[in-house]
Each structure stands twice: as C-alpha cells, then as structure tokens.
Amino acid sequence: MNTIEQFRHETRAWLEANCPPSMRVAMGEGDVVWGASQPQFPNDDARLWFERMRDQRWFCPEWPQAYGGAGLNAEQVAVLESEMRRLRCRPPQINLGIWMLGPVLLAYGSEEQKRTLLPPMARGEVRWCQGFSEPNAGSDLASLKMAARDAGDHFVVDGSKIWTSYGDKSDWMYALVRTDHQAPKHEGISLIVLDMRSPGVKAVPIDLISGKSAFCQVFFDSVKVPKSNLVGPLNGGWNLGKYLLQHERKAMSKFGEFSLPSHFDLLALLRDYLPQPRSQGECALQARAVACAMDEHAYNLTVQRMAEEGRCGDDISGLMAIMKLVHTEQERDKFEVLLDAMGGHALGWQHESFSERELAVTRAWLNSYALTISGGASEVQLNVIAKRVLGLPDGKKGVQA
Amino acid sequence: MNLRYSEEQRLLADSARDFLAARSPVAAQRRLRDQGAASGFDPQVWRDAVALGWSAIPFPEAQGGLDFGCMGLGPVFEAIGHNLAATPLLSSVVLGGSLLHLAGSPTQQGDWLPALISGERRVALAVDERARHQPRDIALAAVADGDGFCLQGEKFWVVDGVGADAYVVAARTAGQPGEAQGISLFLVPADTPGVACSPLPLIDSRNSGRLRLDQVRLGRDALLGCPGEGWVALDAALDRGRACLAAELLGAAQQLFQTTLEYLKTRVQFDVPIGSFQALQHRAAQLYVDLALARSAVMAGLAALDDGELDAARRGRLVSLAKWKAGDTALKVANEAVQMHGGIGVTDELDVGLYLKRVRVAQACLGDRDFHCERYADLDQACA
Numbered sequence: 001m002n003t004i005e006q007f008r009h010e011t012r013a014w015l016e017a018n019c020p021p022s023m024r025v026a027m028g029e030g031d032v033v034w035g036a037s038q039p040q041f042p043n044d045d046a047r048l049w050f051e052r053m054r055d056q057r058w059f060c061p062e063w064p065q066a067y068g069g070a071g072l073n074a075e076q077v078a079v080l081e082s083e084m085r086r087l088r089c090r091p092p093q094i095n096l097g098i099w100m101l102g103p104v105l106l107a108y109g110s111e112e113q114k115r116t117l118l119p120p121m122a123r124g125e126v127r128w129c130q131g132f133s134e135p136n137a138g139s140d141l142a143s144l145k146m147a148a149r150d151a152g153d154h155f156v157v158d159g160s161k162i163w164t165s166y167g168d169k170s171d172w173m174y175a176l177v178r179t180d181h182q183a184p185k186h187e188g189i190s191l192i193v194l195d196m197r198s199p200g201v202k203a204v205p206i207d208l209i210s211g212k213s214a215f216c217q218v219f220f221d222s223v224k225v226p227k228s229n230l231v232g233p234l235n236g237g238w239n240l241g242k243y244l245l246q247h248e249r250k251a252m253s254k255f256g257e258f259s260l261p262s263h264f265d266l267l268a269l270l271r272d273y274l275p276q277p278r279s280q281g282e283c284a285l286q287a288r289a290v291a292c293a294m295d296e297h298a299y300n301l302t303v304q305r306m307a308e309e310g311r312c313g314d315d316i317s318g319l320m321a322i323m324k325l326v327h328t329e330q331e332r333d334k335f336e337v338l339l340d341a342m343g344g345h346a347l348g349w350q351h352e353s354f355s356e357r358e359l360a361v362t363r364a365w366l367n368s369y370a371l372t373i374s375g376g377a378s379e380v381q382l383n384v385i386a387k388r389v390l391g392l393p394d395g396k397k398g399v400q401a
Numbered sequence: 402m403n404l405r406y407s408e409e410q411r412l413l414a415d416s417a418r419d420f421l422a423a424r425s426p427v428a429a430q431r432r433l434r435d436q437g438a439a440s441g442f443d444p445q446v447w448r449d450a451v452a453l454g455w456s457a458i459p460f461p462e463a464q465g466g467l468d469f470g471c472m473g474l475g476p477v478f479e480a481i482g483h484n485l486a487a488t489p490l491l492s493s494v495v496l497g498g499s500l501l502h503l504a505g506s507p508t509q510q511g512d513w514l515p516a517l518i519s520g521e522r523r524v525a526l527a528v529d530e531r532a533r534h535q536p537r538d539i540a541l542a543a544v545a546d547g548d549g550f551c552l553q554g555e556k557f558w559v560v561d562g563v564g565a566d567a568y569v570v571a572a573r574t575a576g577q578p579g580e581a582q583g584i585s586l587f588l589v590p591a592d593t594p595g596v597a598c599s600p601l602p603l604i605d606s607r608n609s610g611r612l613r614l615d616q617v618r619l620g621r622d623a624l625l626g627c628p629g630e631g632w633v634a635l636d637a638a639l640d641r642g643r644a645c646l647a648a649e650l651l652g653a654a655q656q657l658f659q660t661t662l663e664y665l666k667t668r669v670q671f672d673v674p675i676g677s678f679q680a681l682q683h684r685a686a687q688l689y690v691d692l693a694l695a696r697s698a699v700m701a702g703l704a705a706l707d708d709g710e711l712d713a714a715r716r717g718r719l720v721s722l723a724k725w726k727a728g729d730t731a732l733k734v735a736n737e738a739v740q741m742h743g744g745i746g747v748t749d750e751l752d753v754g755l756y757l758k759r760v761r762v763a764q765a766c767l768g769d770r771d772f773h774c775e776r777y778a779d780l781d782q783a784c785a
Contacts, residue, residue, distance in 0.1 A: 268785065298694040299694060304404055392682050
C-alpha cells in the first residue's frame with residue numbers, strides 16, 4: 001500500500017470510529033455549530049464531534065502545524081474530504097475565520113499575526129465576522145468610507161458596516177477601512193482586524209422581509225484599534241479583500257459539498273400540492289415547475305462536475321464564477337413556481353393553519369430575495385462573467401466589476 | 402459517474418476536431434447543400450471517419466467494436482456539431498446499430514453489424530409518424546399474415562432515410578397508440594417490395610425521408626426481438642441517440658457562442674466595440690451560464706448510458722435532462738447569435754444561419770424541449 005492509500009485507510013478508520021452516527025445525517029435547521037469563544041452545541045454528539053475534529057487539527061487540515069493545522073498536503077486533504085463525503089459527515093463547525101481570513105493571514109499576515117490569530121482560529125475558539133459592505137457602499141464596495149485615522153500607536157475607527165452576518169454574536173471582525181481619503185478609491189483602503197468587545201462597537205440586528213435575520217448593522221464610534229491589527233500593507237487592503245473573496249467562493253463551494261443548504265424538493269412538493277393537474281393552467285404550472293427542477297438538477301450536476309474537474313487540476317475559474325449567480329437565481333425562480341402551486345398555503349405568516357413546512361417555504365421564499373443581492377448582486381456576477389471570464393471589453397471608464 | 406472526459410476521450414476529441422476541420426468544415430456543408438446531394442453527406446468523408454474507428458466506438462469488442470461506450474461517442478458528436486458535419490453516425494450506428502446490438506438475433510447481427518461498422522451498408526430508424534416525436538404513439542400496423550406480417554402505413558421523419566440499405570421499422574402488432582406494449586421492431590431491407598423512401602427536405606439540408614410501407618410482407622425472421630416487446634430496446638436506442646444529439650447540440654452551440662463572442666469584441670458601433678455594452682454583456686454571460694449547465698447535463702446523460710447499474714427510469718431521466726438542456730441552450734444561443742450579429746446575421750453569407758437551422762432541426766429530432774420536460778417529470782415520479 002502506498003502512503004496515500006495508507007492515509008486513506010487510516011482516515012477512514014478514524015472517521016468511522018470517531019464520527020458519531022448522529023453526525024452522519026443531513027443537518028436540520030439549528031444544527032450548525034459555529035466555532036466561537038462560547039460555542040453552542042445542539043447536542044452532546046455535536047460537541048464530541050467538534051472536540052474530536054479539533055484535537056485531530058482537522059478544522060484546517062492544510063495549515064502548517066506551527067499555526068494550528070495538521071500540515072496535510074493537497075492530496076491528503078482531498079482524501080480527507082472525500083472520506084468525509086463518503087460517510088456523510090457533517091462539518092464539525094463553520095468558521096468564517098478559517099475559510100476567509102485564514103488564507104489571507106497565511107499569505108500576507110506578519111509572523112506575529114500568524115502566531116497569535118491562527119492557532120485559536122484553528123481550534124474553533126473565535127467567531128469571526130466580515131465588515132465589508134457599508135450603507136453607502138454596496139455593489140460599489142470600493143467607495144467604502146468607514147475611516148481608520150492614524151493616532152500614533154493606534155487607529156481610531158469611525159463609521160458603520162452593514163449586512164454583517166452574526167455581527168452581534170461574533171468575537172472578532174476583519175474589515176476594510178479607508179486609511180487615505182485623497183488617493184484613488186481603490187488605493188486608500190486597508191484591511192484590519194478588531195475585537196468586537198472594544199469600547200464604541202455596537203451591533204444591531206436587522207429585520208428583513210422574511211423576519212428575523214442573522215444580518216446586523218455595526219456602528220463604530222471612536223474605536224481604538226492597535227496598529228499591529230493592520231493586515232498587509234497600509235492602503236493595500238483592496239487586493240487582500242479580493243483575495244479573500246476568492247476564498248469565499250471556494251468556501252461556499254466546499255460548504256455545498258458537505259451539506260447543501262436546505263433545499264425544497266420542488267417536484268415532491270408539487271406531487272403533494274398539485275397531484276392531478278385539472279386545467280390547462282395547472283398543466284402549464286406543472287410544466288414551469290418541471291423546467292425549474294430540471295435546471296436545478298443541471299446545477300447540482302455542475303457542482304459535481306466542478307469538484308471533479310478541480311480534483312483533476314482543470315481550470316475551474318469559469319465555473320466558480322457562475323455558481324453563486326445560478327444557485328440564487330434558480331432558488332428565486334423555484335419559489336415563484338412553488339408559491340403559485342401551493343397557493344394560499346404558502347402565504348401564511350404564522351398560525352397553526354399552516355404546517356411548519358409551509359411556513360418554512362414562505363420564509364425561504366422571502367429570504368431568497370436577499371440571496372440574489374448579498375455577496376455580489378446577480379448583476380455584479382454577470383459583469384464578472386462578462387469581463388473576467390468572457391473577456392468582453394470595459395465600457396465606461398471607472399466602472400469595474 | 403464521471404462528468405469529465407478521460408484522457409483517452411480527450412484524444413478522441415482532438416482527433417475528431419482535427420479530422421473534421423480539415424475534411425468537413427462548415428464550408429463543406431454549404432457546398433453539399435448547394436449541390437443538393439441526396440444522401441446529405443460526403444461518402445468519402447464517411448469512409449475516412451469509419452477508417453478512424455468512429456463507427457466501431459459503441460460496440461463491444463466481440464462484435465468488432467472498440468467498446469468506448471457513449472462517453473466515447475460524446476467527443477465525436479461535439480466535434481460534429483462544432484463543424485456542422487453530416488455523417489450517418491447517428492442514424493446507422495447509434496440508432497440502427499444499437500437496435501441490432503440490443504435486439505437482433507445472432508444471425509441478424511452477423512448479417513448486418515460488420516457491414517454497418519465497415520461503413521459498407523447503412524440502416525435507418527423509422528419511428529415517428531407525426532410531426533412531433535412521440536414514440537409510444539406508434540400506430541403503423543403490422544398485421545399477422547400467414548407465417549409472417551404485413552406492414553402498412555407511413556413514417557414521417559426518417560433520419561438519413563434516402564438511400565439506406567435497410568430500415569428498422571417500429572410497428573404495432575398489439576395494443577393501442579400510447580401504449581409501450583405491443584410495439585414490434587422489424588428489420589426491413591430497402592429493396593423489399595412495397596418499401597419506398599422519398600426525400601423530406603428540411604432546413605438543415607441533410608438527408609431526411611418519408612418512408613412509405615405499402616402492403617409490405619415480411620417473414621418472422623424480419624422481427625428484431627420478440628413480437629410486441631420492442632419497447633425496451635427501442636427506448637434504450639432512442640436514449641443513446643438523444644444523448645449523442647445533445648452532445649452535437651452542445652458542440653454547435655459552443656462554437657456559435659465563440660463566434661458571437663468574437664463578433665462582440667470586434668464589431669465597432671458608436672466608436673466602441675459593441676461587447677462593451679452592458680445590455681449585451683449580460684446576455685452573453687447568461688448564455689455562458691446555460692452552456693456550462695448544458696455541458697454538465699450532457700456529460701451526465703452520456704455517462705448514464707454507460708452505467709450498467711442504472712435502471713431505465715434513472716437513465717432516461719438523465720438523458721432527457723441532457724437533451725432538454727442542450728436543445729434549449731442551443732436554441733437560445735442561435736437566436737441570440739442572429740440578433741447580436743444584426744443585419745448580417747440574417748444573410749445566407751454568414752454561417753450563423755446554417756447553425757440556426759441545424760440546431761432547430763436537432764432540437765426537434767428525437768424529442769424537443771417539451772417532450773423531454775414531460776418525460777423527465779414522468780420518470781422522476783417513477784424514481785421517487
């Protein structure tokens with residue numbers, strides 16, 4: 001047996017012995033475990049699974065051991081991931097720090113930052129949130145205004161971030177801030193990290209059309225941030241932010257492999273709510289639904305194909321650029337059809353007249369609007385595909401994807 | 402299930418692309434059209450394609466094949482679509498050959514398969530009787546006649562029908578149109594008395610025919626498989642044809658999209674390339690998305706046919722997904738290609754129109770979008 005086969009053999013045996021059976025079934029709502037200073041576990045198995053994977057250093061298996069990883073090579077990581085898929089292991093935790101900021105620190109962080117920030121991240125002890133968007137900087141992110149003013153040994157941060165997921169529950173934030181107001185807008189931005197318990201930080205949850213949400217607006221009122229919290233060069237944050245967002249897409253696709261977000265099986269629901277189409281209108285509705293379900297099937301096959309091509313070393317940048325757009329647009333279309341098929345059953349807000357599933361459909365439909373906007377609106381995604389993938393020329397000067 | 406071509410299949414793709422680019426580019430298609438060739442293809446190109454092994458790809462080695470499966474046919478059909486090449490690969494090898502392979506007796510296989518693989522003879526499949534594909538609706542009657550059968554009726558759209566050496570005719574020996582049970586398959590040599598195929602000139606300028614069967618008397622040895630039990634083999638062979646056509650549609654759409662993209666980058670209006678207009682950029686990006694999804698569906702459809710463990714419903718569901726998505730995408734690309742080329746897009750001088758016509762026909766052939774949408778839903782229910 002060669003070394004990688006040996007590794008597969010050992011990994012499989014370890015997972016079989018250590019992943020509790022209840023962690024090998026699809027996750028329900030509320031089953032996600034977030035790495036944090038005070039992590040919440042839905043049950044003891046989830047805690048056990050978290051601790052065992054943490055002690056194995058497999059939250060970030062590819063990181064160097066010096067920074068809390070297991071030091072696995074790419075081939076070993078692929079084996080670990082495929083063995084976890086094979087057993088249907090749930091992700092033991094979800095951690096924006098590891099997926100998003102971690103790779104940036106590894107590439108651009110100072111040695112001191114790596115030694116202080118990465119090991120707790122790798123143990124799942126810190127919950128991170130992202131501070132990019134601002135009330136007046138959405139799709140045009142580079143127009144952000146939150147200021148970090150140089151005050152000798154520290155920065156003073158003033159302004160506001162919005163659409164910060166779990167801003168009220170996070171321990172630390174990585175944020176893009178303006179450090180030079182005179183420079184062209186892409187060249188006056190820096191990347192900093194800050195403790196959410198610093199005086200002057202206030203996170204306020206945002207209610208959406210779908211009800212309670214994870215999103216917050218975070219206000220910063222003369223918040224002191226040590227200079228050592230600057231990541232990479234001063235005014236060099238824009239490129240780091242772009243690098244970080246590439247990992248967002250990679251992380252999202254990895255997340256998708258482990259556990260697809262709660263999908264509603266459109267055709268199964270249709271069989272329940274529209275078992276025998278009786279009129280031309282109902283037949284037309286059914287045809288629309290089938291087309292949506294087929295497109296979703298094609299998308300799922302594309303996720304599978306991208307993973308396969310990625311493992312073979314093919315260039316998958318084009319596929320990565322379409323995934324967010326396709327998935328979120330398809331969800332929107334799917335709920336349009338589903339709402340029509342379920343009629344009044346899918347229009348309830350809260351009452352025992354509606355089943356839990358029906359209420360979930362309604363909320364998921366309302367939430368699907370947020371998904372085509374957050375993380376780069378569909379129109380921005382189309383710009384990215386047109387310019388970076390297809391190489392179509394820029395239009396007006398100054399407008400960038 | 403593999404959704405990516407293997408190294409071997411990539412080599413096949415390269416060789417098919419090179420061969421067709423040299424021997425059967427779009428210009429050659431245009432010439433064939435202008436000459437009005439009845440067979441719709443260049444026999445010398447077909448002989449050379451046979452020499453490359455194309456006609457042997459799907460058959461097992463024991464029958465003189467290469468045993469490369471449908472995943473081996475995929476790259477060839479993509480290259481065919483890319484160049485709009487015309488060959489009897491679909492009609493004679495994928496459809497006719499599959500039925501001989503799946504349902505034929507050893508004698509029938511011995512008589513015909515080597516000749517199909519060598520390109521010496523070709524067969525065509527006669528299924529559809531009406532304008533839209535609906536194979537269960539077969540009504541053409543095969544009535545018991547002494548020790549054999551008598552066939553009477555007409556088939557509407559027989560791919561490569563004119564000049565075929567024999568036809569596999571799907572006819573009804575029992576049951577009602579709409580029922581799978583009662584469909585029988587007959588191998589009918591073209592020179593059988595009462596058999597006549599006349600041209601049905603379609604917009605793609607390929608060989609399509611109407612087959613007339615007038616009191617055609619056949620012995621029991623003309624049956625492919627058991628009487629009334631033809632559906633399973635027919636459905637399987639049609640699925641192979643559908644998946645190959647899906648690959649052809651993908652190849653054509655991909656090439657037409659590239660051509661259009663080049664045009665968007667080079668055509669200048671209002672002093673800028675028209676591809677810098679966001680209204681066109683977003684439409685182009687959307688086509689790219691559809692092409693990516695179509696490729697995944699096509700790969701899954703081809704792979705499903707090579708997966709011996711899939712049942713017919715799961716296989717058919719993936720094939721219908723492939724044909725639906727590839728057909729739908731190809732039509733969108735073709736329509737947008739004409740529009741984005743503007744005035745020159747509606748001239749015969751540009752190849753865009755040839756792609757549009759070919760894609761329109763291939764999309765309708767062996768089941769259009771709506772057919773496959775409905776079939777997918779039925780099979781999905783069967784899988785649930």
